[in-house]
Amino acid sequence: MAERVDSDHSARLEMQGVCKRFGATIALDEVGIRVSSGEVLALVGENGAGKSTLMKVLSGAIKADKGLMWLDGVSYRPANPLEARRAGVAMIYQELSLTPHLSVQENIMLGMEPATLGVVRWKEVRRRAVDAVREFDNPELRPDAQVSTLSVGSQQLVEIARALAIGCRVLVLDEPTSSLTQQDVDRLFEIIGRLKKQGKAIVYISHFIEEVKRVADRVTVLRDGRVVGTSEIQAISTDQIVAMMVGRQVDELYPRSSRRAGEVVLEIEDLAGAEKPICASLELHRGEVLGIGGLVGAGRTELLRSLFGLAPVRSGKIRLGVYTGPASPVRRWLQGAGLLSEDRKAEGLALSLSVAENITLSKLSGFGPLGVVLPGRQDRAAYRWIEKLGIRCRGPRQPVQSLSGGNQQRVALARLLQHDVDVFLLDEPTRGIDVAAKALIYRLIDDLATGSPAEGRKPKAVLIVSSYLPELMGVCDRVAVMCRGRLGPMHRVEEVDEHKLMLEATGQEVRS
Amino acid sequence: MTSEQIESITSERTPLKAWLQGSSIKLVMALVGIFFFFVVAIGIQHGVKTRAANQRILAELAEEGVPEAERAKDSRLEDAWLNGWFASNRFLGRRNLETIARQTTIVGMAALGMTLVIISGGIDLSVGSVVALSTVVIAWLLQDGGLGPLTAALGGVAAAAFFGFLSGVLITRLRVVPFIVTLGMMLVVRGAAKGIGREQKINVEVDRLRWLDELLASVPKGHWMLVPIGVWLLLVLAIGVALMLRYTRLGRHIFAIGSNEETARLCGVGVERVKVIVFALGGLFAGLGGLMQFSRLTVGDPTVAVGLELDVIAAVVIGGGSLAGGEGSILGSIVGALIMTVIASGCTQMGLPNWVQEIITGVIIVVAVALDRLRHRRAD
Structure with missing residues (x-):
């Protein structure tokens, strides 16, 4: 097929020379993208590369300092998100933007309810909502079902249906799979395929390169507010994409020093919680990194939470160091264990508090006499980790909510380090963070498990829960997968492959 | 999509049915329940009070040496059931x-x-x-x-x-x-x-x-x-x-x-x-x-x-x-x-x-x- 000429702006969506500056930082520098009708363009880049700023410009949430946009060859300048939607540019955000108390049909038609003298014509609302969801073939999406009762995957479909109902021409999906089950991901990709056939132009933003390879036609890589390159998806390898994103070759994403497993520090036997886990046994040694994989909903998070006293333990034995039996989170911290929550925003961090407050939250002693907390000493402790982990912030007194995801995660991890725990329980430690932060966390985990006799640091024990198998294979010594509440057998990573683990995770019989 | 699924999507949940499943009906029932609780409680309370008063009167009469057959005819005695009933009715x-x-x-x-x-x-x-x-x-x-x-x-x-x-x-x-x-x-x-x-x-x-x-x-x-x-x-x-x-x-x-x-x-x-x-x-x-x-x-x-x-x-x-x-x-x-x-x-x-x-x-x-x-x- 002949390539269309750039200058006639005949693509469905074209952005050209977009610049945006926030104070001293240049968020976007002469950025241009093009998406044709019936095409999926993947937009990748680390956090802070400018993806979300670009999409905010596209959706009218912010105004670019410079730059032009065209929709189907017609100049497009939205003053606000509403105008953008009316023009046919719809965004599906990472955090779902639905009104949970209202029904599916009301969410789909929200803001454009057909009405006579202010009275809504419900028959028409219903008809149009049914039309919009028919395509999805999902029995959960009854028009009068309350949205809060739906699964996350179905809720996302409601958002997409809303975009379709307003007749969108360009659909932007921002990290759409981050909280979906594999089944929902497959269903979403199938729907993206259908939308492509209908001639929608789709911009797909993701951290998961594998996903991008699967769903996109072309990929545009952003770094530091600039377009590094655009390529047909078949013409570029995953490694090349990652290299473009980080601006350097990542040869050693998963470092692995020679570790020596020491005594057992955590032992659980036939642990059962309220609903999940049903049965889990494992032994975690000092100087060891142990991974638990599996699908979302398999009960991995519940396992960690039961261990840490955040969820009930129904039966089974737990031994942590010299302590046996279940214990409250307060005791667990005292016993030398720390948990990194999978839900940074809701549980992991006190968002409105500062970096220093968050880092020292679990142990506020030693910052002054008689239990007094001297801010100066607190700051000094925080500075240490800001430096060591490269937390990008204005200082220890900056609220963590204004940090990027990767930096927030560093703060959350710094709390465990500051507390100097022996047993690290890490739940999805790299969820929603950029490659650079991931690499740092992998390095850190390796460093913790190895210890450093020179600095007098003993090796620690690390238990990681992750949905991302390559990560577990890369960073752990031993892995097991959980399936429907049961923890499978431990495998040394050298003796197992992803295929086998995936079979276990999906509950297939493992054929020898 | 099967026709069954389409039907399940398009079949309307009647407003009455929805209302019966909602919390409003329970609330109305709670109101009625509380109301009748008071109806009964007031009735019982007044009945019990009357009975106590009656017993006091009977005791007084006994002290005064009125014969047992005469005592029940005292004009101050009231019917406890009837009194409770009236009190309930007043509330109702x-x-x-x-x-x-x-x-x-x-x-x-x-x-x-x-x-x-x-x-x-x-x-x-x-x-x-x-x-x-x-x-x-x-x-x-x-x-x-x-x-x-x-x-x-x-x-x-x-x-x-x-x-x-x-x-x-x-x-x-x-x-x-x-x-x-x-x-x-x-x-x-x-x-x-x-x-x-x-x-x-x-x-x-x-x-x-x-x-x-x-x-x-x-x-x-x-x-x-x-x-x-x-x-x-x-x-x-x-x-x-x-x-x-x-x-x-x-x-x-x-x-x-x-x-x-x-x-x-x-x-x-x-x-x-x-x-x-x-x-x-x-x-x-x-x-x-x-x-x-x-x-x-x-x-x-x-x-x-x-x-x-x-x-x-x-x-x-x-x-x-x-x-x-x-x-x-x-x-x-x-x-x-x-x-x-x-x-x-x-x-x-x-x-x-x-x-x-x-x-x-x-x-x-x-x-x-x-x-x-x-x-x-x-x-x-």
């Missing part, structure tokens, strides 16, 4: 029901507005002050302004609506949360009311009142109206607001804003405009509550209805309103207000002191909301 009777309806009207009227405010995710702490202000303005317009009753009433309600509107404007323009703005407004409006009244009650000459004191006046037995005009007004307005919430764009947008404000804005809902309307309506209904208050006491009293907003909020919350927004219903709020009046009335007739009533009402509020949360958790 038209007069008492009318009293309960009348006593609910002021809180119920203000609760209409508060329901809208709470569904939209806001709160209005200025309601008590606004009620006082509108009584003062009505009295002032009647007495000092020499206006007719209708103009004065409209003036009082308009003043209330204006302050609600002002709260709404401040909340949306200054981007200060409703709690703070209306907390301030509570003092501002109370002060304004005292200023207009020169720190005193404004008494109105009886002949200027005309029909204004009849809004909540007791209706004579056998009259076609059954309950006072004020109660009818509440009923009509409640139905109107409920329909507005369910069937109009404005109503659905109020729910949408309370459920997720950002989404509503993104989808083109005029969030600021709706909020101003909601608070203005909140003021308007508080003003109507003030009109009812005035009608009952026929004075403009700047110190009246202190803390009334808490009763109003309690009514909405008992009725299933969520302070986080997105939930609540008019029927629920009215039933919530009724539950509180029934408890107060029942306790009074059982001779329980005021402090017991207060404790019971407090417990009911917490229990109602706890049960509601439990229902939510089950649904999850």
Whole structure:
């Protein structure tokens, strides 16, 4: 097929020379993208590369300092998100933007309810909502079902249906799979395929390169507010994409020093919680990194939470160091264990508090006499980790909510380090963070498990829960997968492959 | 898609069925339950009292040496069953029901507005002050302004609506949360009311009142109206607001804003405009509550209805309103207000002191909301 000429702006969506500056930082520098009708363009880049700023410009949430946009060859300048939607540019955000108390049909038609003298014509609302969801073939999406009762995957479909109902021409999906089950991901990709056939132009933003390879036609890589390159998806390898994103070759994403497993520090036997886990046994040694994989909903998070006293333990034995039996989170911290929550925003961090407050939250002693907390000493402790982990912030007194995801995660991890725990329980430690932060966390985990006799640091024990198998294979010594509440057998990573683990995770019989 | 699935999608859930599954019906049942609890309790209490009195009389007679056969014929003896029955009937009777309806009207009227405010995710702490202000303005317009009753009433309600509107404007323009703005407004409006009244009650000459004191006046037995005009007004307005919430764009947008404000804005809902309307309506209904208050006491009293907003909020919350927004219903709020009046009335007739009533009402509020949360958790 002949390539269309750039200058006639005949693509469905074209952005050209977009610049945006926030104070001293240049968020976007002469950025241009093009998406044709019936095409999926993947937009990748680390956090802070400018993806979300670009999409905010596209959706009218912010105004670019410079730059032009065209929709189907017609100049497009939205003053606000509403105008953008009316023009046919719809965004599906990472955090779902639905009104949970209202029904599916009301969410789909929200803001454009057909009405006579202010009275809504419900028959028409219903008809149009049914039309919009028919395509999805999902029995959960009854028009009068309350949205809060739906699964996350179905809720996302409601958002997409809303975009379709307003007749969108360009659909932007921002990290759409981050909280979906594999089944929902497959269903979403199938729907993206259908939308492509209908001639929608789709911009797909993701951290998961594998996903991008699967769903996109072309990929545009952003770094530091600039377009590094655009390529047909078949013409570029995953490694090349990652290299473009980080601006350097990542040869050693998963470092692995020679570790020596020491005594057992955590032992659980036939642990059962309220609903999940049903049965889990494992032994975690000092100087060891142990991974638990599996699908979302398999009960991995519940396992960690039961261990840490955040969820009930129904039966089974737990031994942590010299302590046996279940214990409250307060005791667990005292016993030398720390948990990194999978839900940074809701549980992991006190968002409105500062970096220093968050880092020292679990142990506020030693910052002054008689239990007094001297801010100066607190700051000094925080500075240490800001430096060591490269937390990008204005200082220890900056609220963590204004940090990027990767930096927030560093703060959350710094709390465990500051507390100097022996047993690290890490739940999805790299969820929603950029490659650079991931690499740092992998390095850190390796460093913790190895210890450093020179600095007098003993090796620690690390238990990681992750949905991302390559990560577990890369960073752990031993892995097991959980399936429907049961923890499978431990495998040394050298003796197992992803295929086998995936079979276990999906509950297939493992054929020898 | 199979035809079965299409059918399941397009088959309509009837409103009645939905209502029967909802929480409103349970609330109505709770109201009826509480009511009949008092009917029975009052009956038993009076029966037991009578029996005790009878026994005392019999004992006295025995002491006086009256023969056993004569004692039972003493005229002071009463039938315990019959007495209990009468007491129950009094509580069940038209007069008492009318009293309960009348006593609910002021809180119920203000609760209409508060329901809208709470569904939209806001709160209005200025309601008590606004009620006082509108009584003062009505009295002032009647007495000092020499206006007719209708103009004065409209003036009082308009003043209330204006302050609600002002709260709404401040909340949306200054981007200060409703709690703070209306907390301030509570003092501002109370002060304004005292200023207009020169720190005193404004008494109105009886002949200027005309029909204004009849809004909540007791209706004579056998009259076609059954309950006072004020109660009818509440009923009509409640139905109107409920329909507005369910069937109009404005109503659905109020729910949408309370459920997720950002989404509503993104989808083109005029969030600021709706909020101003909601608070203005909140003021308007508080003003109507003030009109009812005035009608009952026929004075403009700047110190009246202190803390009334808490009763109003309690009514909405008992009725299933969520302070986080997105939930609540008019029927629920009215039933919530009724539950509180029934408890107060029942306790009074059982001779329980005021402090017991207060404790019971407090417990009911917490229990109602706890049960509601439990229902939510089950649904999850």
